[in-house]
Amino acid sequence: TTIMACEFEGGVMIGADSRTSSGTYIANRAADKLSKVTDYIYCCRSGSAADTQAVLDIVAYQLDFYRNETNEEPTVEIAANVFRDVYYRYRDQLQVGLIIAGWDKVKGGQVYTIPLGGMVIRQKFAMGGSGSTFVFGFTDTNFKENMTEAECKNFLTRAIGLAISRDGSSGGVVRLGQISDKGICRDCIKYCDISDS
Numbered sequence: 661t662t663i664m665a666c667e668f669e670g671g672v673m674i675g676a677d678s679r680t681s682s683g684t685y686i687a688n689r690a691a692d693k694l695s696k697v698t699d700y701i702y703c704c705r706s707g708s709a710a711d712t713q714a715v716l717d718i719v720a721y722q723l724d725f726y727r728n729e730t731n732e733e734p735t736v737e738i739a740a741n742v743f744r745d746v747y748y749r750y751r752d753q754l755q756v757g758l759i760i761a762g763w764d765k766v767k768g769g770q771v772y773t774i775p776l777g778g779m780v781i782r783q784k785f786a787m788g789g790s791g792s793t794f795v796f797g798f799t800d801t802n803f804k805e806n807m808t809e810a811e812c813k814n815f816l817t818r819a820i821g822l823a824i825s826r827d828g829s830s831g832g833v834v835r836l837g838q839i840s841d842k843g844i845c846r847d848c849i850k851y852c853d854i855s856d857s
């Protein structure tokens with residue numbers, strides 16, 4: 661898997677490849693690793709497909725309960741800490757790497773990453789999954805803060821496309837999502853990094 665999330669001027673942008681593998685067997689070439697937590701908060705999943713689905717279901721339920729009790733949308737920070745709480749409670753049984761990204765009216769677009777250890781860190785840009793190790797050079801070179809929507813879309817597409825071309829556990833299409841005060845807008849790109857020039 662290759663997953664990424666980036667804060668930009670209008671909100672946050674998330675991206676992922678679409679391969680689920682079982683050894684060298686491709687169990688799903690069109691997986692959707694950009695999973696809805698609430699209308700304004702999404703989670704990018706890496707690691708065990710089953711474990712990430714289980715954690716997501718528990719957290720989505722708890723945040724739905726929160727919204728019904730308080731009549732307030734949970735903030736991205738609250739969602740990230742609920743993920744951390746569930747993950748940390750079962751961490752010796754889980755194999756999960758998550759990036760939580762979304763928008764709220766308190767702090768706008770935010771990205772939080774929960775790596776294997778189970779801590780929560782806010783970052784303007786985060787990436788994870790096996791494919792991310794192949795593109796740190798590219799992202800360290802090309803990331804800049806407050807990119808425009810077009811710059812951010814291009815950055816994520818190229819980074820994930822490069823990871824897909826090198827990582828055997830990443831493949832399929834580049835799925836993208838943009839989250840802002842208007843909710844989410846999704847895109848799907850069959851990226852080919854062989855330039856036609």
Ligand SMILES: C#CCCCC(=O)N[C@@H](Cc1ccccc1)C(=O)N[C@@H](CC(C)C)B(O)O
Pocket residue numbers: 661662679680681682683687691693705706707708709710712755789790829830
């Ligand atoms: C089919 C089947 C069984 C395994 C499916 C399965 O979880 N594959 C995993 C790799 C893995 C992990 C831990 C144990 C085994 C196999 C996978 O493809 N993970 C991708 C993300 C998830 C959310 C789709 B990515 O991290 O590569």
